[in-house]
Amino acid sequence: MKHRISALFLGTALALAAGGDAFAQDKTIKIGVLTDNSGLYSDLGGAGSTLAAQMAIEDSGMQAKGWKIDLISADHQNKPDIATTIARQWIDVEKVDVLMDVLNSGVALAVNNVVKEKNSIMINTGAATSDLTNAQCSPNTIHWVYDTYMLANSTGQALVKAGGDTWYFLTADYAFGAALERDTTAVILKSGGKVLGTVKHPLNSSDFSSFLLQAQASKAKIVGMANAGGDTTNTIKQASEFGIVAGGQKLAGLLLFITDVHSLGLKVAQGLSFTETFYWDLNDGTRAFSKRFSDRMKNKAQPSMVQAGVYSGLIHYFKTLDAMSGNPHDGAKVVAKMKELPTDDPLFGKGSIRVDGRKIHPAYLFEVKKPEESKAPWDYYKLIGTTPGDQAFRPLSESTCALVKK
């Protein structure tokens, strides 16, 4: 039995050694969009992310320069095990070079490990957890669009400065909600505000009346929602029922997307303030892209910041490979080069990628328009403030990332 095993070892080792050396420099790229096509986040990423990737391929002009580019996509169903199995299979069997989107923090962290182990690349545009560039940072991962630290920083700071110095938190009772609350509290206290109280609600609650009552009783100027997805939209809807905003308090969403505003409708969502790093109607560059995007979308939806990130990330990836004149199929090498080159695209403007894998670009604080202020479908936001990139994200001095030289 032992002999058979060692023979197996030898055989496997030889096979690996033989195959491993051939890091051929060629002009082929395979892209995999790993997203949620059917669940809670399908409108945020889903088919739109795949479309954004397709548009990036077309716009980059790489195929005209002789590159062969393949695009595949899969639904991870918000399950870390399915995601890791697909990621493994894609890298081992399908020879995928770069994984895009990967929303859902739990999934992202799981895939992060696989990508590092197999020296591939992940450009994560969808997950929120700031751990991807902190404790779990990796030389193979770039965190593109946003993270919890930046959201807390931007929204918390801006609102306190605007006069909202007393807060009450409605927090989803799990790690992600707690992290959001913790990060935002730190920012509030640093900006001179106070947190009057907090209440934890179970994940995926459908009824928030009792929690909202407690928020109302606290008389805090801002009611912060440290939750996401269905919980947030339900909180907002029910808050308007109980007259929270009418009573003078403001609602602050700590993780909100344009897709949530769309599903709530302006009557309910008006006055909400939160941070995003992309809005389709922000400037001419974003408008041009978004028009082409929405024309090709089934329901004519405008791009979310996650989908925009897929486009932006790929454009930079292609630029990098072009500068390297070939694809070495070596994840860490390509990512290192991506960090050297500054980024510039019509969606996120000028930015850069830091040594810990964090993409830097400005963060925008938006407020949702009133129904009468909106002139067209998806015309939802007013820009209230901008935080420059170098101030919005976690400074390197506070980072626990192993890649950051102290």
Next chain:
Amino acid sequence: MQALYAQLLVGLINGSFYALLSLGLAVIFGMLNIINFAHGALYMMGAFCAYFLLSLTGLGYWPALIVAPIVVGIFGMILERTMLQWLAGLDHLYGLLLTFGIALIVQGVFQNYFGSSGLPYAIPDELKGGMNLGFMFLPIYRGWVVIFSLVVCIATWYLIERTRLGAYLRAATENPTLVRAFGVNVPRMITLTYGLGVGLAALAGVLSAPINQVRPLMGADLIIVVFAVVVIGGMGSIMGSIITGFALGVIEGLTKYFYPEASNTVVFVLMVLVLLVKPTGLTGRAA
């Protein structure tokens, strides 16, 4: 203390949803011995139906309260005719598995077409706004929910337990052969009963559309809590489900006030306790 009263009232409001939903489930189990796992999906269909009635035909909330349950009820009756009736003589658990499958299909199809973010549905104008009760601000719509649910629950209980039609229904499920011998069309009674149960679920869906987002998965999380209510109240006992529904809402409200993190689990703990002590539920008959 004021806050406590407010939470109790809120709990009562939630309880009325539980009661209405578990009513449909109890009718179906009590009358047909089918554990309708698809109840959550049918509740969701009721809410979507109301949404469509508004966006496609302009029919508002009030007509939707009547039309949506009928439409979904008919769908339920078709389900019963084409699928459930083949399971008549078999073990209960097949009914559970079949309706579980149906729930997966319905929810999957809706998810495919409507994504998961949810659709907006406004509170009807007549019920907007709120009253200041002193200890809390009560939205009028929520007050309406409590009253309407109570009325429907009591009406259904009366229909089943006190009218002749109800007597036929109960007899037909206890001893179908004998009842058939009396000339009553038993299969039709069964189909109608299932339709009634489904219609109740859809009605709860319409009621909830203005306050919860209309999402394909809105019933999936609710269904297990509703099961717990029916099991505690006594599977098949109408009055048991109604009382338990309201009571559970109140208990949940209290938990949210004293120890919010446990508000999700208190239902199941209660269910386990009740099942240990009295497996047929608080007011149920032996299965």
Next chain:
Amino acid sequence: MSALTDDTLPITPRAIRDEMIVFAVMAVLLAVVPWTGIYPFFVMQALCFALLACAFNLLIGYGGLLSFGHAMFLGTAGYVSAHALKVWGLSPELGILAGTAAAAALGVITGFVSIRRQGIYFSMITLALSQLLYFIYLQTPFTHGEDGIQGIPQGHLFGVFDLSKPTVLYYVVLAGFLGGFLLIYRTINSPFGEVLKAIRENEPRAISLGYKTDQYKLMAYILSGTIAGFAGSLKVFVAQNASLTDVHWSMSGEVVLMTLVGGLGTVFGPVVGAFVIIAMQQYLAGYGQWVTVIQGVIFVACVLTFRRGVIGEIAHFLRRSL
């Protein structure tokens, strides 16, 4: 309560020989997988679920108890193993032992509560307990909630077998599966198994013959839970993470589906069912939205027309015991 399984064929020497042949075929087919082009991780995943389904089948097919909460065993063992490997730094064999022991303990506690009731009440209790555990795990810090426990080291089994090599890991998982499977098979065909079947067919009669039926059912439940936990511990090495999906009630539903498709109460049914469902999930991942619908359709079709499942239909057709 005998309508769920169709075990009317007697166990004859011929039947046992048939089953041994099929087992040998299955073992050989699985052993040569690394030499075919099939991706081993997919097969390993399927093997873990196959073992889980077999454990579930032990309870329903031979004990007559439909547990709608088997996910709690899978998930508990997974979390405990993961924690043991990552945080306590235990070696793989101790990690598996820890996970399986945790599942066994859970089996004892929940079994004591659930076995008292039969039929639908039993199913509802298991569902409620599983849901209770889900919410507890959601909040306890060691599970890291939605993020799950990530990056679990694979290490060396017994200090010798390097589990980070896919082929080695595959044979370890296969060995685990075959071991668990044989254990179940042995249980079914032992005196204990015979009593279990007797209880399933006619419990009052069994009681009148002097058997303490509750104790037998409890033993079966604990055994089923422990093997399910073993499968969960193995899965930790394959997926290298332990997450909330493993404890959610929809996972319990999937186990039911796998066993239903393969054939409730057949020996090899759950294995086939697990492979079919896992294959469907993996290879249809591109059509995300439709996987749930297809699963639902399969459920419905199985319950209405295909009640014996794949293996059950084949067995019935050939008039053999499979």
